[in-house]
Amino acid sequence: MTTLPNLDQNSLSSNRLYSLDALRGFDMFWIMGADEVFHTMFKATDSPFWGVLSHQFSHPEWHGFRFYDLIFPLFLFMAGVATPFSLGKEIEKGKNREQLLVKVIKRGLILAALGVVYNNGLEIKPIEEIRFGSVLARIGLGYMFANIIYLYTKKPTIQAIWFGGILVFYYLLLKFNSAPGFPAGDLSQEGNFASYMDRIIMPGRLYKGNHDPEGLTSTIPAISTGLLGILTGNYLKNDPSDGIQKTKRxxxxxxxxxxxxxxxNIDFPINKNLWSSSFVLMVGGISLLLLSLFYYIIDVKGYQKWSFFFRIIGMNSILIYMSGVFIDWEYSTDSVFHWLGQLLGNPFNAVAMAICYTGIKWYFLYFMYQKKVFLRV
Incomplete structure (x- = not known):
């Protein structure tokens, strides 16, 4: 197994960003089951406090933004942050760009293939029943194209122009086009141009029938999410400023x-389903704030011990994400901790099982860490 840049454990050179592993683990923590703790607590208590948290760990139907919308793009952002440390190091060693291009494309396509497996399992299905759009495909393709731009542009200013240009292009694409029968600039689920293009060009089935939140057309602005990570990683790696100054900037x-x-957002709503340009800026801004916080605490101040819990997750993120295809975690949790649920009874048995569900996954990753087993693409 080869290394997936930033998506798992990376060789980030001597000035490794330990904060990156921790932030990646923090990100994965919520989608490996921790979010369910808030949902079950709200159901058990009917408390407004838990209700607010539960609400934030769900996605809006269409326009709008909640904390849970950040989880996915934050992962792609971090994939970009690692690029100057991993791919950049190989360039500095004099490796041929064409060889690195093949490597980048291979990784992107492998992630897309893993996404198909994650969506559809290992069962062979007719092509019209297969969903090709996936979280891993978007990460893979967004990472791939962002890294291609990185490979063939020497200056960060050119990469920044690509970042902004892609966002403006996507805005204009949706602003002046629409599905047939809808006015130009229509951003409804049925009428927006991105979903219409996906219905034409994507094989298989779309997640919502007439729309796929991980469709091919809305992957275009996701490239900018990866590029923002690359610009950030390049700044952290090459700027001579001290850690405190980097944190502030x-x-x-x-x-x-x-x-x-x-x-x-006033003219182009923040929308994860469309990965709108305003959405890219919103999640990019929050990602920068989170990274600055983790970077300051872990890499600048040197407080690393507390982050071990998250780093265990971050160093094997693809493994735990894909594990659900092969392991029935709910059955495993119930088999080990069913007695605890019976002991507590309603309504807090569901809360306890949600905590145990996350815990048993973490201990699985800890075991893999001790055995030095990491899934790398």
Missing amino acids: MAMFGALFIVLALIW
Whole structure:
């Protein structure tokens, strides 16, 4: 198995960003089952406090933004952050760009293939029943194209132009086009141009019939999410400023992107389903704020021990994500902890089982860590 840049354990050179492993683990923590703790607590208590948290760990039907919308793009952002450390190091060693291009394309396509397996299992199905759009495919393709741009552009300023240009292009694409029978600029699920293009060009089935949140057309702006990570990683790796100054600048740009996203939201709504340009700025801003926080605490101040829990997850993120295809975690949790649910009874048995569900996954990853077993693409 080869290494997936940033998506699992990476060779980030001597100045490795330990904060990156921790932040990746923090990100994966919520989608490996921790979010269910908030949902079950709300059901058990009917408390407004848990209700607010539960609400934030669900996706809006269409327009809008909640914390749970950040999980996916944050992962792609971090894939970009690692690029200057991993791929950049290979360039510095004098490796041929064409060889690295093949490597990048291979990784992107393998992730897309894993996404098909994750969506559809190992069962062979007719092509019309297969869903090709997936979280892993978007990460793989977004990472791939962002890294191709990185390979063939020497200056960060050119990469920044690509970042902004892609966002403007996607905005104009949806602003002045639509599905047949809808006015130009229609952004409804049925009428928007991105979903219409997916219905034409994507094989198999779309997740919502007439729309796929991980469709091919809306992968275009996801390239900018990866590019923002690359720009951030390049800044952390090559800028001579000290750690505190880097922390401040990342936080400043994070806040600026959030403000710009809210302004753009007036005309081009923040929408994860469409991966709208304003959505890219919103999640990019929050990602920068989170990375600045983790970077300051872990890499600048040196407080690393507390992050071990998250780093265990972050170093094997693809393994735990794909594990559900092969392991029935709910059955495993019930087999080991059914007595605890019976002991507590309703309504908190579901809360306990949600905590145990996450815990048993973590201990599985800890065992893999001790055995030095990592799934790398």
